[in-house]
Amino acid sequence: MKILDVLPKEAILADLKAVDKKGVLEELVSPVADISGVNHEDLVKVLMERERLGSTGIGEGIGIPHGKVKDLDSLILGFGLSRKGVDFDSMDGRPAHIFFLLMTPENSTGLHLKLLARISRILKNDPFKDKLLRATNRDEIYSIIKEEEEEEF
Amino acid sequence: MKVIIVGAGEVGFHIASHLARENKNVVVIDKDPAAIRRVSDNIDVQVVIGSGSSPVILKEAGIKEAEILVAVTDSDDTNLGACMVSDLISPATKKLCRIRYADYDEYHEAFREHAPHIDTIINPEIEVVKKIFRLMSVPGAVEVGDFADGRLVFIGIYIDESAKLSGVRLSDIYAKTGKQSPLIAAVVRDEELIIPRGKHRLKAGDLIYFISEKEKLIESLSLFDKNVEPIGRVMIVGGGSIGFRLASLLEENSISTKIIEKNPDRCAELAEKLNKAVVLHGDGSDQELLREENIQDMDVVVTLTNDEETNILTSLLAKRMGASKIITKVSKFSYIPLISMIGLEQVVSPRLSAINTILQHIRVGKVLAAKSIIDEQAEVMEAVALETSDIVGKPIREISIPKGALVTGIMRQDTIIIPTGESVIEPNDRIIIFAKKQAIPEVEKILAVKLEFF
Numbered sequence: 021m022k023i024l025d026v027l028p029k030e031a032i033l034a035d036l037k038a039v040d041k042k043g044v045l046e047e048l049v050s051p052v053a054d055i056s057g058v059n060h061e062d063l064v065k066v067l068m069e070r071e072r073l074g075s076t077g078i079g080e081g082i083g084i085p086h087g088k089v090k091d092l093d094s095l096i097l098g099f100g101l102s103r104k105g106v107d108f109d110s111m112d113g114r115p116a117h118i119f120f121l122l123m124t125p126e127n128s129t130g131l132h133l134k135l136l137a138r139i140s141r142i143l144k145n146d147p148f149k150d151k152l153l154r155a156t157n158r159d160e161i162y163s164i165i166k167e168e169e170e171e172e173f
Numbered sequence: 174m175k176v177i178i179v180g181a182g183e184v185g186f187h188i189a190s191h192l193a194r195e196n197k198n199v200v201v202i203d204k205d206p207a208a209i210r211r212v213s214d215n216i217d218v219q220v221v222i223g224s225g226s227s228p229v230i231l232k233e234a235g236i237k238e239a240e241i242l243v244a245v246t247d248s249d250d251t252n253l254g255a256c257m258v259s260d261l262i263s264p265a266t267k268k269l270c271r272i273r274y275a276d277y278d279e280y281h282e283a284f285r286e287h288a289p290h291i292d293t294i295i296n297p298e299i300e301v302v303k304k305i306f307r308l309m310s311v312p313g314a315v316e317v318g319d320f321a322d323g324r325l326v327f328i329g330i331y332i333d334e335s336a337k338l339s340g341v342r343l344s345d346i347y348a349k350t351g352k353q354s355p356l357i358a359a360v361v362r363d364e365e366l367i368i369p370r371g372k373h374r375l376k377a378g379d380l381i382y383f384i385s386e387k388e389k390l391i392e393s394l395s396l397f398d399k400n401v402e403p404i405g406r407v408m409i410v411g412g413g414s415i416g417f418r419l420a421s422l423l424e425e426n427s428i429s430t431k432i433i434e435k436n437p438d439r440c441a442e443l444a445e446k447l448n449k450a451v452v453l454h455g456d457g458s459d460q461e462l463l464r465e466e467n468i469q470d471m472d473v474v475v476t477l478t479n480d481e482e483t484n485i486l487t488s489l490l491a492k493r494m495g496a497s498k499i500i501t502k503v504s505k506f507s508y509i510p511l512i513s514m515i516g517l518e519q520v521v522s523p524r525l526s527a528i529n530t531i532l533q534h535i536r537v538g539k540v541l542a543a544k545s546i547i548d549e550q551a552e553v554m555e556a557v558a559l560e561t562s563d564i565v566g567k568p569i570r571e572i573s574i575p576k577g578a579l580v581t582g583i584m585r586q587d588t589i590i591i592p593t594g595e596s597v598i599e600p601n602d603r604i605i606i607f608a609k610k611q612a613i614p615e616v617e618k619i620l621a622v623k624l625e626f627f
Contacts (some may be wrong), residue, residue, distance in 0.1 A: 028337035040198065042174045064265035068240065073539055073559060074621030088627050133625060
């Protein structure tokens with residue numbers, strides 16, 4: 021499965037405003053809630069609960085918040101860029117700038133794990149990361165991800 | 174983590190400084206400029222002057238970005254108001270609310286289920302009464318904490334001069350007594366906290382902390398020459414709301430109780446509400462009255478007036494007059510370390526109880542309870558061991574347990590395991606961890622799940 025198969029363009033946010041974990045989750049969730057029709061606050065709560073068990077801030081400026089949601093029909097991604105950086109309780113203690121949001125239905129059978137692994141893998145690619153960090157708008161981010169995925173397959 | 178604290182009183186102030194020390198992003202709201210000034214002069218946190226139940230003020234403080242709202246003003250109404258408003262503006266923010274008024278007691282569950290959807294109600298009075306009751310049941314204990322649904326108890330006691338284990342190495346306890354020693358997690362000697370090893374020699378005056386299965390508690394205590402005797406008679410000095418709550422609980426447990434209360438109107442009220450307890454009008458620090466009421470025959474004397482100094486003095490007086498066991502309520506944090514110096518061992522503090530309730534919510538991992546002990550030098554936590562975390566799947570000796578931390582108990586379904594280095598923690602086990610303050614961030618790391626945890 022490609023990332024762009026499940027990442028709607030509208031769920032890409034090129035300039036996150038919040039600087040705190042909860043604030044940034046609120047922002048990231050907004051378009052995903054609209055598209056999926058799942059209650060905004062329910063999504064935030066699921067993500068916050070997951071963060072409490074251990075941060076999804078994996079260091080190197082990256083956060084991959086994720087969770088399982090009861091009323092969700094199919095897996096959906098969101099993306100966000102923060103210029104200022106967010107205090108995401110990351111393992112390396114540094115602020116996070118690149119966010120992939122991953123929401124999966126409760127009965128998902130392993131697909132979400134594959135996608136999570138794939139996302140964390142492509143983010144290890146520094147040139148790709150740098151391009152993302154320099155992107156200024158939604159379209160640009162979309163094409164950077166597209167380009168990266170085409171190269172891989 | 175961003176936390177908003179409404180109320181800059183003693184509890185709010187103390188929580189704020191605790192969280193600031195842990196580098197949390199804290200905002201304190203209070204309408205009293207003097208209280209706010211005390212906060213901003215002493216702690217590195219943001220402050221907002223205004224009413225904590227105002228939507229405008231809560232927004233200004235950044236409620237949408239806050240993971241936790243802690244409402245701890247002196248007014249239940251303001252606290253409830255702050256939770257109500259934040260439930261509207263930012264439903265995903267956790268709400269911890271102090272509610273003291275007993276009229277609300279029956280509605281705690283409803284406040285969770287329905288608006289304002291309070292996650293945890295902090296009722297320091299109920300907590301303190303529970304703690305007094307636990308302290309009563311364990312002679313000489315300075316700390317009694319229940320874990321694993323009450324099946325494990327965490328106890329702090331002093332080693333007496335005459336104790337048979339005074340001068341004995343931990344590793345020799347079995348040889349000396351023929352009994353298995355409970356797991357001793359910590360020893361406080363000369364105000365220094367030590368995590369003891371087998372060669373550690375106990376000394377009179379040591380304050381030791383150990384964990385024991387509830388069923389074996391009496392046996393464990395006898396090892397330290399503390400004999401549990403049933404409580405028959407209790408005297409309470411101070412008939413305020415805590416005094417009343419305690420008296421009711423003692424009545425339920427058929428313990429004969431006397432309450433001394435200064436205010437005649439309150440006496441009448443107490444006499445009406447209580448069935449068996451004897452209500453006495455008078456001053457608890459009046460030696461004559463204490464003698465008339467045979468204070469020396471009391472199993473426990475509890476001083477609970479609203480005046481700190483009165484409690485301390487009355488307790489000292491009761492001790493001198495021969496009361497065998499005394500529990501003193503002290504609210505001012507600065508007094509607590511002094512109390513043991515003047516020979517009063519058992520102290521309760523409603524404000525400290527309030528803080529313990531909050532700790533649980535700021536820890537990473539699935540933490541079910543956390544308790545700050547030894548003047549905040551250490552913590553005991555109960556947590557669920559989660560899949561993918563570093564703590565599960567291999568023998569404890571192979572896990573890099575941070576220095577200053579100790580796994581003191583495991584509960585697997587219905588079985589209690591006192592762990593050794595060979596024990597393996599399985600996912601969904603409940604574990605009890607003792608940790609020095611410095612070790613807590615590392616403990617949080619080994620409890621945290623990995624990225625792939627959903």
